[in-house]
Amino acid sequence: MAIRPVRYIWAGALVTLLSLAMLGATVTLLAGLDIGLASMLVGLLVVGWHHLRCMQQLALWTRQPVGTPVPRVRGVWGFLFADLDRRAKLAYDSRERLSAALERFREASQAMPDGVLYLSEHETIEWINRKAEEHFGLDHATDLGVPVTNLVRQPEFCRYLAAGHYAEPLVLVSARRKGLTLLVQVIPFGDDQKMVVSRDITQIEKLETMRRDFVANVSHELRTPLTVVSGFLETLMDGWEDFPREDIERFIKLAHDQSTRMQRLIEDLLTLSALETGAPAPVEERVDVAGLLREVHQQAELLSAGKHEVTLEIDGGGVLLGSQKELHSAFANLASNAVRYTPPGGKIRLQWTCDAHGAEFAVEDNGIGIAPEHLPRLTERFYRVDLGRSRETGGTGLGLAIVKHILSRHQAELHIDSRLGQGSRFSVRFPKARLASE
Numbered sequence: 001m002a003i004r005p006v007r008y009i010w011a012g013a014l015v016t017l018l019s020l021a022m023l024g025a026t027v028t029l030l031a032g033l034d035i036g037l038a039s040m041l042v043g044l045l046v047v048g049w050h051h052l053r054c055m056q057q058l059a060l061w062t063r064q065p066v067g068t069p070v071p072r073v074r075g076v077w078g079f080l081f082a083d084l085d086r087r088a089k090l091a092y093d094s095r096e097r098l099s100a101a102l103e104r105f106r107e108a109s110q111a112m113p114d115g116v117l118y119l120s121e122h123e124t125i126e127w128i129n130r131k132a133e134e135h136f137g138l139d140h141a142t143d144l145g146v147p148v149t150n151l152v153r154q155p156e157f158c159r160y161l162a163a164g165h166y167a168e169p170l171v172l173v174s175a176r177r178k179g180l181t182l183l184v185q186v187i188p189f190g191d192d193q194k195m196v197v198s199r200d201i202t203q204i205e206k207l208e209t210m211r212r213d214f215v216a217n218v219s220h221e222l223r224t225p226l227t228v229v230s231g232f233l234e235t236l237m238d239g240w241e242d243f244p245r246e247d248i249e250r251f252i253k254l255a256h257d258q259s260t261r262m263q264r265l266i267e268d269l270l271t272l273s274a275l276e277t278g279a280p281a282p283v284e285e286r287v288d289v290a291g292l293l294r295e296v297h298q299q300a301e302l303l304s305a306g307k308h309e310v311t312l313e314i315d316g317g318g319v320l321l322g323s324q325k326e327l328h329s330a331f332a333n334l335a336s337n338a339v340r341y342t343p344p345g346g347k348i349r350l351q352w353t354c355d356a357h358g359a360e361f362a363v364e365d366n367g368i369g370i371a372p373e374h375l376p377r378l379t380e381r382f383y384r385v386d387l388g389r390s391r392e393t394g395g396t397g398l399g400l401a402i403v404k405h406i407l408s409r410h411q412a413e414l415h416i417d418s419r420l421g422q423g424s425r426f427s428v429r430f431p432k433a434r435l436a437s438e
């Protein structure tokens with residue numbers, strides 16, 4: 001309904017006054033001046049009383065809850081009340097729309113994977129979502145209205161907030177939750193208000209550290225043999241005639257050993273990177289287990305050169321579904337580790353068993369064993385319990401990392417049982433789905 005023009009109100013008032021005047025004039029004509037004036041007075045009192053009642057109704061209405069309809073009255077006040085009602089409805093609707101939009105916005109902010117914190121111009125907390133509560137150890141029930149720096153007291157955060165240079169985000173290692181790293185960005189808005197967005201970058205930081213460690217490890221592993229080879233070449237360049245033949249032969253053998261070591265390292269790195277960087281899933285070849293194990297057994301005996309007793313037990317044989325090359329590499333790695341970490345005279349057992357749930361390949365030795373604190377880290381790249389022994393026996397520190405990758409591509413699991421000074425058992429469990437009938 002459109003708002004009525006103000007002249008309607010004037011017209012209404014005029015009609016009331018004219019009615020009163022006509023009433024007075026008519027009664028004067030019929031009953032004399034006194035009665036006419038008296039009737040006008042009564043009329044005026046009735047009109048006044050009506051105005052007062054309407055005003056009272058208006059005053060009562062303003063005390064009602066928002067959304068209560070305006071009372072219905074007659075006359076000029078009726079026009080005013082109708083306009084008021086219309087305006088109140090419009091205000092009520094737009095308020096409802098605003099609060100629905102605000103609610104939707106809050107729900108969306110709560111669902112965000114990042115932490116969101118609104119700060120007032122005095123840097124007190126105005127609003128906070130669940131993720132931010134988690135990231136900064138806050139609680140919306142108690143912390144709203146409190147200056148943020150009273151609650152998040154890390155000096156780096158306070159300095160960042162105070163400095164006012166928010167173009168670059170802040171990397172914050174949480175003091176409250178161990179191992180949590182946050183990327184914090186402040187976004188100023190409105191009249192000196194701020195939005196603080198926090199993102200959990202623990203995993204990204206971990207990957208970045210791993211990448212840095214990996215590059216450092218590879219460089220270090222390559223530098224040692226390269227230093228030996230280039231040192232030898234420099235010595236020879238300075239005058240190889242001065243050296244006796246036996247010395248030159250010894251140097252050449254040393255340089256050859258080092259270049260073989262570099263070659264092995266590069267081969268392992270390439271294998272690992274092929275396994276890690278989206279190499280296609282293993283071809284579903286039908287791998288004859290008995291044949292594969294006999295080959296691995298022979299290689300272990302060759303590596304041992306008669307210094308160990310290496311036995312092979314096959315219970316069930318069968319066919320494995322997977323990549324022949326990868327499975328051979330994993331099994332051979334475990335067998336060669338057993339030989340390399342078992343002193344001469346030791347025993348090494350290669351075992352294959354099948355049961356209703358799948359099959360198991362195990363390599364058992366009575367070698368040097370591993371202390372329990374090292375077990376969880378053995379499959380990390382370049383992790384070695386004894387660096388000297390690993391290098392001496394031609395290790396690269398990548399063998400078990402390769403084994404782990406190959407096994408996970410075949411849905412198999414690696415278990416390591418070991419006792420320091422007594423020996424180790426590395427077992428690989430294949431699910432039934434990886435086995436096929438012969």
Ligand code: ADP
Pocket residue numbers: 337338341342365367368369370378379383384385386390391394395396397398399400401424
């Ligand atoms: P490496 O090339 O050094 O042998 P691996 O990744 O194959 O690297 O093995 C990691 C480490 O695990 C080795 O350096 C060694 O300390 C330990 N290890 C592996 N197999 C055995 C084993 N059978 N007995 C004792 N220690 C072992």
